[in-house]
Amino acid sequence: MEVDGVSVSPDHYINGQRVSSSRTFEDRTPLDWTWKLADVARGTAVDADLAVAAARDAFPAWAALSTMERGVYLDRLADLIDRDVEKIAHVECLDMAMLEESLKLRVIGRGARNFRAYAELARNYAPRRWSSNGTENTVLRMPAGVTVVITPWNAPFMLSTWKCAPALAAGNTVILKPAEWSPLTCSMLMDLVDEAEFPPGVFNMVQGMGDEVGAALVRDPRVRRISFTGSPETGRLIGGAAAQNLVPFTAELGGKGPFIVFADADLEAAAEKAAVMYDDGGQVCLAGTRLLIESSIREEFVNLFEVATKRHVLGDSRDPATTVSPLIHPEHLLRVGAFVERARNNGDTIVFGGGLDRDDGLWYQPTLVEPKSNDSEIVQREVFGPVLTIQTFADEHEAVELANSTQYGLSAIIYTNSDERAERLGTQLRAGTIWVNCFLVRDLSAPFGGTGISGIGREGGDYALDFYSDLKTLQIKEGTTHG
Ligand code: NAD
Numbered sequence: 001m002e003v004d005g006v007s008v009s010p011d012h013y014i015n016g017q018r019v020s021s022s023r024t025f026e027d028r029t030p031l032d033w034t035w036k037l038a039d040v041a042r043g044t045a046v047d048a049d050l051a052v053a054a055a056r057d058a059f060p061a062w063a064a065l066s067t068m069e070r071g072v073y074l075d076r077l078a079d080l081i082d083r084d085v086e087k088i089a090h091v092e093c094l095d096m097a098m099l100e101e102s103l104k105l106r107v108i109g110r111g112a113r114n115f116r117a118y119a120e121l122a123r124n125y126a127p128r129r130w131s132s133n134g135t136e137n138t139v140l141r142m143p144a145g146v147t148v149v150i151t152p153w154n155a156p157f158m159l160s161t162w163k164c165a166p167a168l169a170a171g172n173t174v175i176l177k178p179a180e181w182s183p184l185t186c187s188m189l190m191d192l193v194d195e196a197e198f199p200p201g202v203f204n205m206v207q208g209m210g211d212e213v214g215a216a217l218v219r220d221p222r223v224r225r226i227s228f229t230g231s232p233e234t235g236r237l238i239g240g241a242a243a244q245n246l247v248p249f250t251a252e253l254g255g256k257g258p259f260i261v262f263a264d265a266d267l268e269a270a271a272e273k274a275a276v277m278y279d280d281g282g283q284v285c286l287a288g289t290r291l292l293i294e295s296s297i298r299e300e301f302v303n304l305f306e307v308a309t310k311r312h313v314l315g316d317s318r319d320p321a322t323t324v325s326p327l328i329h330p331e332h333l334l335r336v337g338a339f340v341e342r343a344r345n346n347g348d349t350i351v352f353g354g355g356l357d358r359d360d361g362l363w364y365q366p367t368l369v370e371p372k373s374n375d376s377e378i379v380q381r382e383v384f385g386p387v388l389t390i391q392t393f394a395d396e397h398e399a400v401e402l403a404n405s406t407q408y409g410l411s412a413i414i415y416t417n418s419d420e421r422a423e424r425l426g427t428q429l430r431a432g433t434i435w436v437n438c439f440l441v442r443d444l445s446a447p448f449g450g451t452g453i454s455g456i457g458r459e460g461g462d463y464a465l466d467f468y469s470d471l472k473t474l475q476i477k478e479g480t481t482h483g
Contacts, residue, residue: 151228186205
């Protein structure tokens with residue numbers, strides 16, 4: 001099958017083979033909803049069973065390889081991704097409408113970096129050793145087994161590789177289930193897995209609906225790790241399935257991050273960065289969607305923010321001039337619009353935006369809402385669209401209180417000129433990642449995840465390799481002779 005001149009398989013990839021399904025689902029582009037990109041295989045419990053069986057069979061040999069040997073496959077895959085960045089970026093832009101320029105320059109290449117970084121980290125593992133109670137203790141990592149990775153529709157290629165890379169590097173075999181709203185680039189990844197000559201069954205992928213093939217995968221008792229990124233609602237369901245089989249799982253879930261601006265900050269830089277929250281239609285879990293502004297600078301900040309926001313160009317994500325992409329799906333557009341309507345009905349003030357940008361597409365206007373109170377739904381629930389709220393605070397204490405007042409805890413952004421304040425807030429804010437005077441700067445060795453309903457567990461660096469391993473303690477009595 002061809003998608004705008006690029007070859008993409010609509011099928012699953014199981015045991016090194018393409019496998020079709022009797023049923024399919026339609027995949028359309030948010031850039032033009034009348035354009036059907038593909039009819040994609042709609043997996044069932046039978047496909048889930050096949051994939052788990054293949055991964056189970058492939059596990060012993062893959063787990064027995066050294067980290068050096070597994071790293072050769074991961075590095076080879078990284079090179080192939082780098083080779084195909086443009087093609088993958090183009091298809092992902094069509095599939096989920098993220099800006100093509102940033103996909104090309106940053107997002108897809110991050111997929112290659114994910115594989116390289118984890119190959120390197122696994123190779124360099126230095127087991128922790130210490131003496132106590134007359135024994136020499138050593139912590140060893142054992143590959144855990146079959147791993148299911150379930151990912152959301154935003155940035156599907158990057159987010160999937162972020163989880164599959166450490167799972168494979170740790171010696172696990174993997175089944176990836178991409179989201180049904182953007183299934184294509186994970187399928188392209190499987191062509192590269194094939195070209196990199198991974199042994200059959202080591203890295204599999206099934207396409208389909210979450211409540212069908214996804215649910216079948218997570219309830220399979222042969223699965224030994226589950227890694228999920230998506231909404232808190234689905235996270236609860238998957239957590240329930242993991243609990244039934246006593247399987248460790250990580251969940252990277254939704255966010256409602258605060259974007260806190262203090263009067264001592266570089267206000268222009270803060271306003272410019274705040275306007276970036278509308279990029280990609282605001283469909284970014286890490287976005288700081290609650291603007292919390294020190295009262296004394298509210299007016300000045302809002303003026304600067306409006307100027308920065310007006311520079312946004314809503315348009316076709318393939319066009320380098322575009323900065324705000326359409327929303328992923330008509331259902332999602334309705335959901336975002338309904339949030340704003342409920343805010344209006346609640347008596348919250350729509351400062352700007354608050355409607356469709358044009359009648360013939362999935363673009364929603366960059367929107368700013370001033371809530372009636374901190375309890376307003378628009379403050380407390382993730383919208384996952386180009387909708388920000390604005391509130392003010394009198395002092396640092398109130399800023400922290402507002403920032404920590406939702407059930408989420410994924411990220412926080414602070415603009416201040418005081419490193420002492422930054423350190424103080426760093427300890428007080430409830431969030432997995434806190435950026436000060438910057439946003440989306442990532443070091444792959446840092447722990448990543450959320451607190452509250454933003455997630456369970458941490459991935460990133462050694463934290464991920466530990467999660468995908470069974471840690472084992474070896475104790476040898478001191479004085480045991482060598483050899
Ligand atoms: P979603 O929860 O609807 O779906 C995510 C995945 O789960 C999809 O592949 C879906 O098919 C699958 N799924 C659904 N029901 C399932 C079930 N019963 N069993 C197994 N799998 C099932 O989320 P979404 O709408 O695709 O993504 C948006 C959400 O993801 C937002 O809340 C966003 O904040 C979050 N997200 C979080 C991060 C993070 O790193 N924390 C990153 C990106 C997105």
